[in-house]
Amino acid sequence: MHRYKCIISYDGSDFSGYQIQPNKRTVQLVLENVLTKIHKGNVVKVAASGRTDAGVHAKGQVIHFDSPLQIPVNRWEAALNSLLPEDLAVLSVEKVHDSFHARFDAVGKEYRYVLQLSTKRDPFQRKYAYQYPYKLNVDAMREAVPYLLGTHDFTSFCSAKTEVEDKTRTIESIEITVDQDMLILHFVGNGFLYNMVRILVGTLLEVGSGDRKPSDLPQVLEARDRKFAGKTAPAHGLYLWKVFYK
Amino acid sequence: MHRYKCIISYDGSDFSGYQIQPNKRTVQLVLENVLTKIHKGNVVKVAASGRTDAGVHAKGQVIHFDSPLQIPVNRWEAALNSLLPEDLAVLSVEKVHDSFHARFDAVGKEYRYVLQLSTKRDPFQRKYAYQYPYKLNVDAMREAVPYLLGTHDFTSFCSAKTEVEDKTRTIESIEITVDQDMLILHFVGNGFLYNMVRILVGTLLEVGSGDRKPSDLPQVLEARDRKFAGKTAPAHGLYLWKVFYK
Numbered sequence: 169m170h171r172y173k174c175i176i177s178y179d180g181s182d183f184s185g186y187q188i189q190p191n192k193r194t195v196q197l198v199l200e201n202v203l204t205k206i207h208k209g210n211v212v213k214v215a216a217s218g219r220t221d222a223g224v225h226a227k228g229q230v231i232h233f234d235s236p237l238q239i240p241v242n243r244w245e246a247a248l249n250s251l252l253p254e255d256l257a258v259l260s261v262e263k264v265h266d267s268f269h270a271r272f273d274a275v276g277k278e279y280r281y282v283l284q285l286s287t288k289r290d291p292f293q294r295k296y297a298y299q300y301p302y303k304l305n306v307d308a309m310r311e312a313v314p315y316l317l318g319t320h321d322f323t324s325f326c327s328a329k330t331e332v333e334d335k336t337r338t339i340e341s342i343e344i345t346v347d348q349d350m351l352i353l354h355f356v357g358n359g360f361l362y363n364m365v366r367i368l369v370g371t372l373l374e375v376g377s378g379d380r381k382p383s384d385l386p387q388v389l390e391a392r393d394r395k396f397a398g399k400t401a402p403a404h405g406l407y408l409w410k411v412f413y414k
Numbered sequence: 415m416h417r418y419k420c421i422i423s424y425d426g427s428d429f430s431g432y433q434i435q436p437n438k439r440t441v442q443l444v445l446e447n448v449l450t451k452i453h454k455g456n457v458v459k460v461a462a463s464g465r466t467d468a469g470v471h472a473k474g475q476v477i478h479f480d481s482p483l484q485i486p487v488n489r490w491e492a493a494l495n496s497l498l499p500e501d502l503a504v505l506s507v508e509k510v511h512d513s514f515h516a517r518f519d520a521v522g523k524e525y526r527y528v529l530q531l532s533t534k535r536d537p538f539q540r541k542y543a544y545q546y547p548y549k550l551n552v553d554a555m556r557e558a559v560p561y562l563l564g565t566h567d568f569t570s571f572c573s574a575k576t577e578v579e580d581k582t583r584t585i586e587s588i589e590i591t592v593d594q595d596m597l598i599l600h601f602v603g604n605g606f607l608y609n610m611v612r613i614l615v616g617t618l619l620e621v622g623s624g625d626r627k628p629s630d631l632p633q634v635l636e637a638r639d640r641k642f643a644g645k646t647a648p649a650h651g652l653y654l655w656k657v658f659y660k
Contacts, residue, residue: 291503
């Protein structure tokens, strides 16, 4: 048996998220079907760094799988891509130690959230950026960032649906870049809870629109209650950008 | 009756081109259906600067239509966009003279053709750029450009299917820009024949790949025969970028 680590990219628009669910087209299902085909019907399971929700994109999701096949490592990428649909691509394949695990070995992640600051509808961005037609005070948003950095209990920034017990996470950086009408929020941290990035974005947008003050954020964190944070920003602006390993 | 000029943008991926055809989803059909709805069932026809093929995109197509309605000009944009699908947007609406005609008054057009120079499949560009995984000599392509500029009979660069008699057109400029792995060809001219930009791109790619010399292009033009030019580049890299009026 050989273990392979793959970096994959997908346009989340037509997937019901990453994880297998009955009767849904998910990234995991499509990957496992292709791998099972390559293995002549022998079921191959994949493990990812984590799930992504319906509509969320990935530029650098990481998965691993095991295979007994004697395919040279540099042939795997072409073999997989020739069978995968156009909205899901393998960017690299690497042979790794049997003990590597895409999820448990991940030490950090980068997510990006893309906003298009425009009053005009853009047919080319409708699935790839959240169109925000209102005024935004980007300086106020940047002022709010330091309150979120570091290690906190992020219960307020986590979907109430989550089953995770420990909601302590560390955010290493949040950068906000503006290029023409595109505003991108870059989040790097050791891990993110269910909907955490989207709730952080929704809350920062409420700061940018003047509905909250930057200095309100410590109280939001302290409340440890989802109701105190802002709205969950839409899925289609979110990209799992990179997964970090030791 | 008032005449309105609109700049529109569409993602061509899910349209069978601009022009109405039986049982097809076309841009013209969707526009006329929305206008007819606004006019309570009274059929409203639109005229465009020209057609675009299936899969071809538009960032600045121009259309006009007539309406007896007393809608202030600044309300038309929102009225249309509220009824149009997400892949078709009205960017501006302007009241014009009764004699204005989107097609006959156009004095020039800009098209852009977008290539992604990459050996990696990119799920996010699959409908918006032509992925070109081979080496390209961009200098050779730029060397070929002057042979195409100016006024020529472009029969060799025109689909044999066309019904237009006079195949003389003037290309004012062809610029080639490179930004990371995206290569964009910008074409400005007084008008372009059926498939002309895509055949120009296909021919320039054959120059860039070394299959032709830049200095071969005068013979291609002189032949006045489609068979002498290169392949027709795929539709999904092409954008009608702007239409010029006096």
